[in-house]
Amino acid sequence: MAPLLEIKDLHASVGDKEILKGINLTVNAGEVHAIMGPNGSGKSTLAQVIAGHPAYTVTGGEIRYLDQDLTDMDPEERAQAGVFLAFQYPVEIPGVTNAYFLRSAYNEIRKARGLEEVDPIDFVDLLEEKLKVVEWGPDIMQRAVNSGFSGGEKKRNEILQMAVLEPKLALLDETDSGLDIDALRIVANGVNALKRPDNAYVVVTHYQRLLNHIVPDFVHVLADGQIVKSGGKELALELESKGYEWLTGVAEATAS
C-alpha cells in the first residue's frame, strides 16, 4: 500500500522568501508523527502548504497523498480527500453558526464523495456523539464560529471539527499551546479517541507535554526549513532537556 503522505524535497516560498528548503517526510496509515523545532523554523508553513494555503508557492519537490499529487488540488479538494489541518490560530467567523459551518463542511465532503447529504435533524444526532469527544454540550453549536471563543475553546472547536469530518490525515498545528491542563487532557483524549489504524496524525508542537498524552511513533526536528533530525519518541525527551541548540547550532530565544 502507498504511504498516506509522501513528501519529497519540498521547497516552498512566500513571495521571494524561501521558507521550506527541501523537506522529506513519509507518513503511513496508523502512525503518529511529531514535528518539533524552534519558532520560525517553518512548522506552520509545512502544515499550511500541505493543506493548500494560497499564500505559499511550492517551488520544488512533491507532496503525494494516497498517490495523488496534492499540489495540483484546491484546499477544498484536499479536505474532501481526507486532509485536515487544525489551525494554530483558528479563524473567527462572526455571523455563521458553528452548526451551519460544520454541517456545510460535512455535507460538502459527502457530496464530493458521491454520498447523500445529511439533513439538519440527522446531523444533530451525529453531532451529539462528536460533542462528547470534546466534553461539550449542544449550546456551542449556536455560537458563531470561534467568535469570542477563548484560546482553549478555539482549539477544542478544531478537535470537534476533526471528529465530525473524520480525516485520514490530520495535521495538528500547536493545538496544545495556550491550553491549561484540563483543556490539554480534553484535546489529547479527543485525538486518542479518533485514532484508527487507517488514519494518521502529524502533530506540530513546541513542548514535550502533549506527547505524554499522544505518544508519537516518530519525532522530527525542523530547523530553518529542513528536517535536521528524526528519531523515536525518546528524541522528544532529549529535546526537552537539551533544547534545540545542539541540532541547529543557534540558540533559540527563550519562549515567552
Next chain:
Amino acid sequence: MIDRYVRQYEALAANGGGRAPDWLKSLRRAAIDGFRETGFPSGRDEEWRFTSVAPIVRTDFGPAAGGGAVVAADLQPFLFGHDEWPRMVFVDGRYRADLSSPAAAAGLQVSTLAEALAADPKGLETEFGRHVVPDATPFTALNTALAPDGVVIRAARGTVFAQPIHLLFVASREAEGAAFHPRVLVLVEREARIQLVESYVSLGDRARYLTNTVCEIAMGEGSWVEHSRIQRESEGGYHIGFTQVSQARDSHYRSFSLAMGGAIVRHNLHTRLNAPNTEALLYGLYLGRGDQLIDNHTTIFHDQPNCRSWEVYKGILDDRSHGVFNGKIFVKPEAQKTDAKQTNRALLLSDAAKIDTKPQLEIFADDVKCTHGATVGNLDLLSGFYLRSRGIPDAVARRVLTYAFAAEVLDEISAVPVRSALDRLVRDRLGVGS
C-alpha cells in the same frame, strides 16, 4: 416637468383635498409652492451629489390609479407568517380596507389619515408635517403636497402593544408609470411602546414606478419604538423615502432598515434627540446588484446632553451597483456627555460595483465620545481559506462569508418572525441555504 406635479396638486385640491381642514390645505399649498421654486434636486446640490434622480425627473409619472387587482393571497409572502398582526395595506397608493385589519386595542389607534381627520379635524395640526421639515428635500415637499391619504398611528400614554403593527405598501402588477406618495404619522405618547414594520413591496418584477414616502415619528417621554423598514420595490422602480423621528426625554428608538429593491433608491433617516437621556440605535443593510443605486443618508441631531446613538450600516454591492452612505452626526454645544458611534461597512463583490461613503461629524461640545469608522473591502482571504480547508468550495465559501457579513446586522432585528423572514430573504438573495 414641474408643472405636471403642480397640475396633480391642483387636481387633488379640487377633488378630495377640498375636504381637508384649512391647516392641511395651507401646508399643502406651501409645499407645492416650495417645490415649484426648488424643482427637483440636481447633481450640483451637495446632498444629491452621488445620486442622480434625472431618470425620475424625466419620467412622466401619472397619479396613482389605485386599481391594481390584488387579493389577500398575494400578500401572504409579506406577512411574516402572522396574519393576525394589525395591518394597514395600501395598493398603488390607495388604502385597501378589504386587505387591512387595523388594531382594535385599548390605547392604540391605527387609522387612515382621512379617518383621523374626519374624526378630529384639528387633532393633528400640531403634529402632521411638524416633525419633518416640509421642504427637507424637494421630494418631501412633493409628498406633503400630493399625499392623498396616509396612516396615522397613535399609542396613548402608557400603552404597551406587543404585536408589531405592519404598514404594507404594495405596488401591483399594474403599477407601471404611476407615482405614489404614502404618508405616515406615528404618535407614541409618554411611556408607550410599539413595534412598527413598514414594508414596500412589489408584485411585478421590473415595473417602473415611483414611491415617494414620508414617515414622521413623534416619541413622548420614556417611550419605545422598534421600527423595521423593509424596502423591496421592483428592481425597475424608484424609491425615495424620508423618515423623521423626534425623541423626548428617556425615549428609545431602534431602527432596522433593509434596502434591496429599486433601480434608484434614496432613504433619509433623521432622528432628533430633543431631550436629555435619549437613545437611538440605527441598523441598516443594503444589497445592490445589476445597476441599482442605493443611497442612505442618516442624520442624528444630538441637541441635548447625556444622549447615546449607535449606528451600524452595511452594504453588499455586486455587479455594477452603486451604494451611497452619508452619516451625519451633529452635536450641539449643550449636548455634553454625548456618546455617539457610527460604523459603516461595504463589501464590493465585483470590480464594477462602487460605494461613495461620507461620515460627517460636526461636534460643538467638548466632553463627548464620538467615533466613526468606515471600511470598504472584499471578502477576507483568511476566513475563505479556513472554510475551504474544511471542504467547502470556494464559491460557496464566498457566499457564506457574504451572508455572515449581513447576518451581523440582521441579528439586530428584535421581532423574531421579522428577523427570520428577512434572514431567509437575504439568504435566498445571496444563494446560501439554512
